[in-house]
Amino acid sequence: MGHEMVASNGAGGGRRTTKPHAVVIAYPYQGHVIPAAHLALRLAARGFAVTFVNTESVHEQTARALGVDRHRYDIFAGARASADALDVRYELVSDGFPLAFDRSLNHDQFKEGELHVLAAHVEELLRRVVVDPASTCLVADTFFVWPATLARKLGIPYVSFWTEPALIFNLYYHMDLLAAHGHFNSSKGPPRKDTITYVPGVPAIEPHELMSYLQDTDVTSVVHRIIFKAFDEARRADYVLCNTVEELEPSTVAALRAEKPFYAVGPIGFPRAGGDAGVATSMWAESDCSQWLDAQPAGSVLYISFGSYAHVTRQELQDIAAGVVGSGARFLWAMRPDIVSSDDPDPLPEGFAAACAGRGLVVPWCCQVEVLAHAALGGFLTHCGWNSVLESVWAGVPMLCFPLLTDQFTNRRLVVREWRVGVPIGDRGKVFADEVAARIQGVISGEEGQQLRQALKKVRAKLKAAVAPGGSSQRSFDDFVDELTGRCGRTLMS
Numbered sequence: 001m002g003h004e005m006v007a008s009n010g011a012g013g014g015r016r017t018t019k020p021h022a023v024v025i026a027y028p029y030q031g032h033v034i035p036a037a038h039l040a041l042r043l044a045a046r047g048f049a050v051t052f053v054n055t056e057s058v059h060e061q062t063a064r065a066l067g068v069d070r071h072r073y074d075i076f077a078g079a080r081a082s083a084d085a086l087d088v089r090y091e092l093v094s095d096g097f098p099l100a101f102d103r104s105l106n107h108d109q110f111k112e113g114e115l116h117v118l119a120a121h122v123e124e125l126l127r128r129v130v131v132d133p134a135s136t137c138l139v140a141d142t143f144f145v146w147p148a149t150l151a152r153k154l155g156i157p158y159v160s161f162w163t164e165p166a167l168i169f170n171l172y173y174h175m176d177l178l179a180a181h182g183h184f185n186s187s188k189g190p191p192r193k194d195t196i197t198y199v200p201g202v203p204a205i206e207p208h209e210l211m212s213y214l215q216d217t218d219v220t221s222v223v224h225r226i227i228f229k230a231f232d233e234a235r236r237a238d239y240v241l242c243n244t245v246e247e248l249e250p251s252t253v254a255a256l257r258a259e260k261p262f263y264a265v266g267p268i269g270f271p272r273a274g275g276d277a278g279v280a281t282s283m284w285a286e287s288d289c290s291q292w293l294d295a296q297p298a299g300s301v302l303y304i305s306f307g308s309y310a311h312v313t314r315q316e317l318q319d320i321a322a323g324v325v326g327s328g329a330r331f332l333w334a335m336r337p338d339i340v341s342s343d344d345p346d347p348l349p350e351g352f353a354a355a356c357a358g359r360g361l362v363v364p365w366c367c368q369v370e371v372l373a374h375a376a377l378g379g380f381l382t383h384c385g386w387n388s389v390l391e392s393v394w395a396g397v398p399m400l401c402f403p404l405l406t407d408q409f410t411n412r413r414l415v416v417r418e419w420r421v422g423v424p425i426g427d428r429g430k431v432f433a434d435e436v437a438a439r440i441q442g443v444i445s446g447e448e449g450q451q452l453r454q455a456l457k458k459v460r461a462k463l464k465a466a467v468a469p470g471g472s473s474q475r476s477f478d479d480f481v482d483e484l485t486g487r488c489g490r491t492l493m494s
């Protein structure tokens, strides 16, 4: 595989420029594959040769969602064939498990594979695709437990790609500090409950606003072991790219810049020209909801989704469903088949469909960015996955927040407390139908919704300005590209 471009100097001989080559490896979850695919496109549009790596399992699920043959399908075929003729190659790597293995149902076992097995497969792949180490860099999701180690072995830089807010990266980065102060993983007894005021760039944060994994008292789970290892690797990253906007998290971004070459380049996938800009990344078949939405009055519909990864309990789902019924609102619910468990495919309360006839639509999966952009949308009941938050702000839709896991609790703090573009609807195990119904009414048709929409205008403007020409995310991306091109793009005289 060569990436040479020959620039003629008009005489005999010529200047051969080696394109910088980025090997982009996506973390095998929907909420990570989407931003990674967009990052790959952005790098290719700036003259990089890109090798995008998916796991065989994600690839298979994506092909199945589209109803195409997985042996022939290449998610970047369209990008290569486009007018820009982007140079993106597509590679697959095994995650160590058979394709039919249920990764959702067997979560911890899958995670052990991620911790212990995946690196060997990735190393084999890298040894094949890294032909010229001097012109190559590894762009890998921060949650992987091997990128710095493998990059060092191959003699290439490691660009750590972080798909959550800078605040989350910062808190994980300072886990030792939290432990030293007794707020996390303390040997001195139960964690402190008072406000945390010593993390650089974070003036104050409450313990219940930390990521779920930093609130846990048992830190021996496989996910904890992954996080500890991943952040050891992240400390050794040459660069960090973060899917956030500097103006949304100025003090955190400034603090991280003092630690590392840290680039806030988000929202990475916007503006999006229709769906996924020609790159199909959806891991479930998308139901077309446009006709149904077209028939609803402007601003009237509540969209509900809990993303692609976390689960709710049957009880929580039923309490939320009762709140949705009680609110009387129109709604579109994207209910992933394993939302409670792959073992429980039909968790809605009995009589739900009849109670909502004519005003609700339940689908397994949809094109969320298209749904959020529809004029009928009035609110988004979300688990606060970071992509969902960015997409909702981008579309100007106020949020009702029900975080489930991981960064989602901390993301709720940003949405509700800092930017005031959403409201909470309870907590895990403590979500009540009456409160859910009242909040839905308040956001869709009440005073509360109007205030949220006012605040949204400002936050949305920051997002849009950041990705406009000359905006902070654009500049940051330019700086990153210049830096990487200087490091990996060589000019050879011949």
Ligand SMILES: O=c1ccn([C@@H]2O[C@H](COP(=O)(O)OP(=O)(O)O[C@H]3O[C@H](CO)[C@@H](O)[C@H](O)[C@H]3O)[C@@H](O)[C@H]2O)c(=O)[nH]1
Binding pocket: 029, 030, 031, 032, 034, 163, 164, 282, 305, 306, 307, 308, 309, 310, 334, 364, 365, 366, 367, 368, 369, 384, 385, 386, 387, 388, 389, 391, 405, 406, 407, 408
């Ligand atoms: O019916 C649906 C539902 C979701 N989506 C898309 O799927 C993505 C979901 O991403 P996100 O909202 O971030 O949620 P998760 O799938 O839960 O993402 C994981 O990854 C995120 C980024 O690291 C984290 O913030 C989350 O906590 C983590 O669970 C978004 O782009 C949505 O547009 C659809 O297209 N259709």
